[in-house]
Amino acid sequence: MSSPFARRPDARGEAAFRPALASDLELAAAVNAGHPAALDELLRRHQGRMYTICLRMTGNETDARDATQEAMLAICRGLPRFDQRSAFSTWVYRVTTNACLDELRRRARRPVAHGSADDVAATASSTHQRAGGGATSSAGDDAVVARLTLDDALARLPNDFRAALVLRDLCELDYAEISQVLDIPPGTVRSRIARARAALARDLGNQTPPGDRPTKQP
């Protein structure tokens, strides 16, 4: 990748900075060197993923917006303390995850509990989709069992399980990185992700774990 600093100096004798050409770490260093455009570029690069994390973590757009904004502010404040021991994106995801968990704690203190009928209906009207594999609930249960959407199923997961799954499937962090972000052992990461997936599959209709089915022997 070419240098984000142009070779020809500008009128002040400084090399012109081109944020679009810089890596995340170069941008982070540029922010600390007094280039405001670098911070804008950093946030612009990661804002989509941050919002996705927040939406999946909180389960609704309003809380996702709040958490995303808090995460952006936290990045602005915390960037001078970024020690570059991990990838910048990992640090961003950690900050975003913590902002989401804070938002979930705030929401837990609100008088109206999440998961009410109105909330489910509102959530179902958004971009939620049915899980892959099809809903296989029995016909008799169709009227009773809510058409659980993915976000609804996610909302039923414990926060720690949901965070591990989101960091894996949305941020594509490996287990070691998730272990750093959540400060838990890698084995716990693996377990939480697997149990979270199993719970989602169960809630969305794929309810039979592999151990209960006959398996074909080779």
Added chain:
Amino acid sequence: MNEPADLPEDELVSAVLDDEADDAIRARVATEAALHERLTTFAGLRDDLREVAIPTAMLDTMRLAVLQTAAAAAPLPRTAPAFDLSARRARRTKAAGWISAAAAAVVLIAAIGLAGRGGRGDASNDASMTAAFGTASSGSSESAAQAADSRGNAVGAPPGLATNSRSSGGATDSGAKTSTGATAGPSAPPRDLGPVADLDALISAYRAGTSGAPTTTGSAMGATTGASCRPPIAVAVLGGRPVQLVADGPQVVVSDRSTCVVISSFTP
């Protein structure tokens, strides 16, 4: 920690999906139909989880607002500031100290110079400066009285005259002929007639030392009390009361030295 092969089957499938499993586990999941089906389910969940409509415009607006908020709350750190404010502040403080010292030195030199002039016998100047510095009490009673004269002159005379009075050491009528007919120098002190018993004795004492009429230096005597506050051509103590004699046209006005109240006048 469990060996990978001993893990629950969901963890095996999940590890394969996440590319965190070894070859043995991968082979097992690939060959067991149930595990493979589970793998397909988990992969579908992952794909669904990734499908999120990102509101780019909203996020752009939010980002700009956050940047403004962050900039207002705490300026971004600058390792290479355009201006070293602390150094500038230090230089400014140092310069202010030099200016203060220079100003104090100028004032001190001026005070010493003026005091020296006063010490050569120009009591009027001394009193004037004393009055100017607000320390009239430090002078003698006569000096204080003459300081009052100077103040009165400055108030009653036109601005240019008052300026001349201060700048030339109180000799407002500098260069003018005194009642003696001679040209008085800018620092000529008034003639001291000493104590006299009454007005006749004062006139006699004045006439004894002078010849001819005083030069007109201002308006007629009765027109204004300001004339009686001009620098005197002579001073005396009339019946215990300090008085001064001021030339006012062809006459000499006798007035109280401290209040400039006219007592009498005569023609020399």
